[in-house]
Structures are given as C-alpha cells and as structure tokens.
Amino acid sequence: MRRLFQFLLLLGAVILVAQIVPYGRGHGNPKTVQEIRWNSPATRTLATAACMDCHSNLTLWPWYTKVAPLSWLTAHDVETGRAKLNFSEWQRPQEVDLQEVMKVIREKEMPPLQYKLIHAGARLSDNARQQLEAGISASWIADPPGS
Numbered sequence: 001m002r003r004l005f006q007f008l009l010l011l012g013a014v015i016l017v018a019q020i021v022p023y024g025r026g027h028g029n030p031k032t033v034q035e036i037r038w039n040s041p042a043t044r045t046l047a048t049a050a051c052m053d054c055h056s057n058l059t060l061w062p063w064y065t066k067v068a069p070l071s072w073l074t075a076h077d078v079e080t081g082r083a084k085l086n087f088s089e090w091q092r093p094q095e096v097d098l099q100e101v102m103k104v105i106r107e108k109e110m111p112p113l114q115y116k117l118i119h120a121g122a123r124l125s126d127n128a129r130q131q132l133e134a135g136i137s138a139s140w141i142a143d144p145p146g147s
Contacts, residue, residue: 019068027061027075032088037143043135046128047087049121050111054081057088064118073114093146098137105133 035056038044053059054077065074084095104110108129111122124132 015068027059027065029059030057030088032057034089034091036087036090036139036145039135039138039142042131043139046124046132046135049119050124050132052087053115053119054078054111055085055087057082057086077112077115090143090145098140101136101140102133105129105136 038047047055048058059078061074064070082089085101086092086094106129111119116122
C-alpha cells in the first residue's frame with residue numbers, strides 16, 4: 001500500500017511538472033479557406049463526428065486538451081491529421097489520395113482508438129462506416145482537392 005501511495009505521488013509530481021512544457025496548449029483553429037463540397041448533409045454529419053476534429057480547421061478543444069500529456073497527444077494528432085487531409089483547405093492538394101482514405105475507413109484504422117475511447121460519436125457502426133466511405137468518395141470525385 002505504501003508503494004502504491006509513493007507511485008501515485010510520483011505520478012502526480014510528474015504530471016504537475018509536465019504542465020510547464022508549453023507544447024499542445026495553444027489551441028487555435030486556422031480559418032476555413034474552402035471546405036469540400038459534401039454530397040449530402042448526412043456525409044458531413046458523419047465526417048464531423050469521426051474525422052473533422054483532426055482533419056479540418058474546425059477542431060473542438062475540450063478541457064482535457066489543455067492538460068499535459070493529453071495536450072501533447074491531441075496537438076500532435078491534429079497537426080498530423082491536418083497535414084495529411086484537411087477538409088477545410090480543399091483548395092490545396094492533399095497528402096493522401098482517395099484510395100488511401102477509403103482504405104483507412106474500411107479497415108477501421110480511422111478514427112484512431114484513442115479518439116474513439118473519448119468520443120462516442122466516432123464509434124461508427126458498419127453501416128455508418130459504409131455511408132461515410134460512400135459519401136466521402138462521392139464528395140471527393142465531384143469536388144477533387146486542389147481544383
């Protein structure tokens with residue numbers, strides 16, 4: 001019991017000291033320049049629930065994103081996500097192509113586990129996942145990035 005108390009005390013001290021590191025707390029959203037033209041409001045709703053926090057400039061920043069080390073993980077995920085695919089900057093070419101996006105949706109690689117654990121709306125049923133895949137595909141084909 002004493003070791004557990006010492007461990008918890010040490011863990012608390014480490015978390016407290018981690019708050020000094022400034023990375024991950026400057027939560028701003030760049031301006032949306034040109035959002036993809038969604039094929040339907042339903043597709044946008046699904047994308048908002050499962051994708052847009054990391055793949056758009058419309059990120060919602062809950063309170064826990066201001067506490068290290070969660071702030072570090074969140075900031076890294078958003079920066080990486082926006083660099084690869086950003087539905088709010090559709091005027092520029094995207095780092096990934098449509099086939100890659102379809103693959104990660106189909107194989108349930110996106111949204112990542114750590115996101116689904118905290119965001120119930122991102123836990124898509126197989127039907128919702130198929131609708132999202134079809135909707136993004138139709139939207140992308142009708143309005144390719146960088147056009």
